[in-house]
Amino acid sequence: MRKNFKPGDVTGTRLIVYYIVLILVAFVSLFPFYVMFVSSTLSTSQILNIPPHLSFGNQLLENFKNLSEKINISRVIFNSLFIAITYTLLTLLLDSMAGYALAKYEFKGKSIIFGIIISTLMVPSQVTLVPMFIMMNKIGWQNTYWAIIFPALANAFGIFLMRQNMTSFPTALIEAARIDGCSEFGIFFQIVMPNMKPALGALGIYNFMSQWGNFMWPLIILATKDMYTLPVALASLEGLMYKDYGMMMLGSTISTIPIIIIFLIFQRQFVSGLIGGSIKE
Amino acid sequence: MNNTIEKSQPNRRRPRFVETRWNIKTAPYLFLLPTIIVFCVFMIYPFVSSFFMSFQELEGGKFVYVGLKNYIRLMKDSIFITALKNTTIYLLIQVPIMLVLALVIANMLNQRFLKAKGFFRVSVFLPCVTALVAYALIFKLLLNTEYGLVNYLLTSLGFPKVDWLNGPISAKISLIIALTWRWTGYNTVIMIAGLQRIPEEIYEAADIDGASSFQKFKQITIPLMKPIILFCAITSTIGTLQLFDESYILTHGGPDNATITVVHYLYNMGFRYLKFGYAAAMSYVLLIIVAILSAIQFKISGSDDL
Numbered sequence: 001m002r003k004n005f006k007p008g009d010v011t012g013t014r015l016i017v018y019y020i021v022l023i024l025v026a027f028v029s030l031f032p033f034y035v036m037f038v039s040s041t042l043s044t045s046q047i048l049n050i051p052p053h054l055s056f057g058n059q060l061l062e063n064f065k066n067l068s069e070k071i072n073i074s075r076v077i078f079n080s081l082f083i084a085i086t087y088t089l090l091t092l093l094l095d096s097m098a099g100y101a102l103a104k105y106e107f108k109g110k111s112i113i114f115g116i117i118i119s120t121l122m123v124p125s126q127v128t129l130v131p132m133f134i135m136m137n138k139i140g141w142q143n144t145y146w147a148i149i150f151p152a153l154a155n156a157f158g159i160f161l162m163r164q165n166m167t168s169f170p171t172a173l174i175e176a177a178r179i180d181g182c183s184e185f186g187i188f189f190q191i192v193m194p195n196m197k198p199a200l201g202a203l204g205i206y207n208f209m210s211q212w213g214n215f216m217w218p219l220i221i222l223a224t225k226d227m228y229t230l231p232v233a234l235a236s237l238e239g240l241m242y243k244d245y246g247m248m249m250l251g252s253t254i255s256t257i258p259i260i261i262i263f264l265i266f267q268r269q270f271v272s273g274l275i276g277g278s279i280k281e
Numbered sequence: 282m283n284n285t286i287e288k289s290q291p292n293r294r295r296p297r298f299v300e301t302r303w304n305i306k307t308a309p310y311l312f313l314l315p316t317i318i319v320f321c322v323f324m325i326y327p328f329v330s331s332f333f334m335s336f337q338e339l340e341g342g343k344f345v346y347v348g349l350k351n352y353i354r355l356m357k358d359s360i361f362i363t364a365l366k367n368t369t370i371y372l373l374i375q376v377p378i379m380l381v382l383a384l385v386i387a388n389m390l391n392q393r394f395l396k397a398k399g400f401f402r403v404s405v406f407l408p409c410v411t412a413l414v415a416y417a418l419i420f421k422l423l424l425n426t427e428y429g430l431v432n433y434l435l436t437s438l439g440f441p442k443v444d445w446l447n448g449p450i451s452a453k454i455s456l457i458i459a460l461t462w463r464w465t466g467y468n469t470v471i472m473i474a475g476l477q478r479i480p481e482e483i484y485e486a487a488d489i490d491g492a493s494s495f496q497k498f499k500q501i502t503i504p505l506m507k508p509i510i511l512f513c514a515i516t517s518t519i520g521t522l523q524l525f526d527e528s529y530i531l532t533h534g535g536p537d538n539a540t541i542t543v544v545h546y547l548y549n550m551g552f553r554y555l556k557f558g559y560a561a562a563m564s565y566v567l568l569i570i571v572a573i574l575s576a577i578q579f580k581i582s583g584s585d586d587l
Contacts, residue, residue: 014494018389025386026404029466032419033407035430039422048428051437098316105309113313120324124523124571126544127564128327130334130557135327151323159316184308213412216525216544220552231414235530238418245422252415263410267403 036256039249047245063250070240070247071233072226077254079145080230084211087149088204091158095203096196099162100188104174114163121156129220136221143223152211158203165199166192201269209259209270230255335562339555351562361563363538364546367453368522371542375457376517380510382461383468388502390469391476402473405466413463417530420459421446449539452532456540459527464520468513475509476502515578522571543567 035054039047042057067073101107102114132151133142141147169192177187193200215231222228228236234251237244263270303311335351337344355361390401408416423430424445432442445455479502487497503510524542528534534541534549543563551560 015392015394018392018395022386022389022395022401026401028462029404029408032416032423032462033411035423036415036419047422048425050428050433052428052430052433094315094319097312101309101312105305105312107306107309110309113317116325117316117320120320120328122519122571122575123324123328124519124544124564124567126523126547127331127568128324129331129547129564130551130561131327131330132323133552134557135330150319153319154316154324178305184303184305188312209410213414215413216529216548220548231412234412234414234418238421238530248418249422252412252418255412256415259410259412260407263407264403267406 033256033260036249036252039245040253042246044243044245044247047249059246060250063244063246066244066247067237067250070237071228071251073233073251073254075226076228076230076233079227080212080255083145083148083229084208086145087152087211088208090149091153091155091207092200092204094153095155095158095162096166096193096200097188098159099164099166100192102159102163103166104169104171104192117156117159120154121160125217129217133220142221143227145227147221148211148214148218148229151217152214155207158207161203162196162199165196169195198269201266205262205266205270208262212255212259331561331564334558335565336558338558344558347558351559352566354559355562355566360538360541360546361543364541364543367538367540368524368543370453371457371460371524372518372521375460376514376521378457379461379465379517380468380513382465383472383513384503384506384510386465387469387472387476388498390473402470405469407466408463409467411463413526414530416463417459417527420455420462421531424455446532447536449536452536452540456527456531459531460521460524464517468517471513472506472509475506479505511578511581515575518574518578519571522567522574 038054038056040063041060042053043059043062046053046057046059064073098117102110128151136142136147173191174187177191178184182190213231214229215235218229218232219235222232225233225236230251234248234255237248237251334344336346336348338347338351339345386405389395390398395401424432426432426442426444426447429445431445436442443451445451483501483505484497487501492500523544525544525548528540528542528545529548532540534545544567547560547563547567550556550563
């Protein structure tokens with residue numbers, strides 16, 4: 001290591017200071033998770049004890065029983081999974097088709113279409129909230145999965161990201177396939193898409209996570225307990241008169257663990273996707 | 282009717298249907314078709330409809346044209362003004378604190394001789410992947426006045442208890458703490474990517490000239506990071522203007538609307554009291570604010586040719 005030392009590098013005491021600060025930052029970031037996990041195994045009276053319990057207890061099953069009485073937990077998990085997965089797959093398909101068209105074809109209206117799509121990035125989602133709610137009621141979609149999945153498909157960020165990635169795909173390959181008699185449809189699915197796996201992975205994870213945590217719109221449009229997603233169900237627990245913290249922390253843990261696992265497995269793709277979308281090359 | 286159906290039947294069965302339709306001229310439109318439909322139905326239509334709705338109000342189950350009444354009422358609505366003030370406070374205090382923290386942490390994580398970088402990076406990033414509701418509930422527990430861990434630590438260090446979620450100022454501070462916890466890591470990761478694009482030679486040259494590390498940070502890092510800092514500032518600004526979950530769950534907008542955000546008030550008006558026109562007007566005011574702030578920030582970035 002010493003051999004590669006360059007004058008710009010931080011070493012010695014200063015590096016130790018950096019470690020101390022970073023350990024502190026990591027502690028502050030992770031400690032609330034620890035409290036959440038621990039609290040999901042404690043009873044509410046143990047959680048609210050002074051001094052606080054900071055080690056795991058044995059109330060996990062009891063909390064689960066209480067949680068199951070208040071919300072239909074397996075149904076709620078299914079709702080969240082179904083919405084997040086369906087949305088992710090559909091949005092990947094739509095965004096890559098749109099991104100491909102905008103990156104690899106010349107056609108009339110291209111810049112107008114792209115301009116309109118990109119300018120919606122600036123529109124706060126709340127602007128469409130009220131008419132969307134009325135529209136969903138009119139077409140009978142209130143309290144359905146589709147009411148959550150479809151509006152979110154208007155995903156300018158995803159189209160932008162896929163267009164960026166499609167642009168760098170070699171046009172010569174597409175033309176060669178065209179000469180070989182491959183259809184436009186076939187070129188897209190058999191030649192372009194298999195090469196888009198990293199970008200699709202990054203966008204997919206990003207979309208899955210954002211839909212998994214989506215709260216405001218599901219809160220508005222979902223009316224019955226059996227349709228609730230995890231965040232809405234959790235928020236409904238919070239509104240109860242008696243706040244059973246053990247139960248709420250278990251619910252929070254259940255909603256957080258899948259996301260942490262997905263993030264740890266795919267963190268590289270996730271971070272690169274995030275950065276790819278944010279920094280102009 | 283019958284005629285058209287009969288006519289279209291043989292068409293559908295024609296074997297070369299797909300090939301004849303998908304040519305280089307039609308393909309881009311066909312690829313874009315689902316996206317265009319989705320954008321028209323779920324973005325452009327409600328966007329335009331919301332504009333017209335903001336000049337109407339629901340009276341006896343019907344929308345009635347009321348002119349600028351909603352907007353005029355909005356300007357005199359003390360809760361809306363409070364919500365605007367609260368949102369501005371979050372914007373002016375939380376965003377700068379978070380961006381400075383993110384830049385400092387990113388700078389530390391970008392040191393070549395630092396070990397366990399991956400661990401530190403994942404730790405700071407983890408808060409922003411947590412579902413919003415879950416994190417709001419954790420903070421609600423940690424900041425509980427009687428039994429919360431934060432007050433326990435304060436009292437054991439000899440400080441008085443703070444009524445974190447129920448005082449008008451302390452509730453705002455709680456919200457700022459929670460927001461900073463959640464979003465600093467997100468900005469840190471983006472800034473690390475930016476830092477990695479700065480050529481090492483520039484720092485080496487500064488070292489040879491005998492620059493201190495603070496000078497290097499101020500003279501090299503900050504100017505070269507300007508576009509990325511700006512990107513983070515724009516996204517954080519837009520995000521802050523649209524705050525809802527924290528206000529809704531952590532403090533219920535209280536005490537006495539001390540922490541309510543514009544979007545939380547919009548939600549209350551639109552979906553609790555069903556004042557659709559009023560809520561639509563509020564959303565357009567929000568849109569104008571976002572547009573103005575983005576334009577200002579773009580102008581700052583544009584004038585420097587970045």
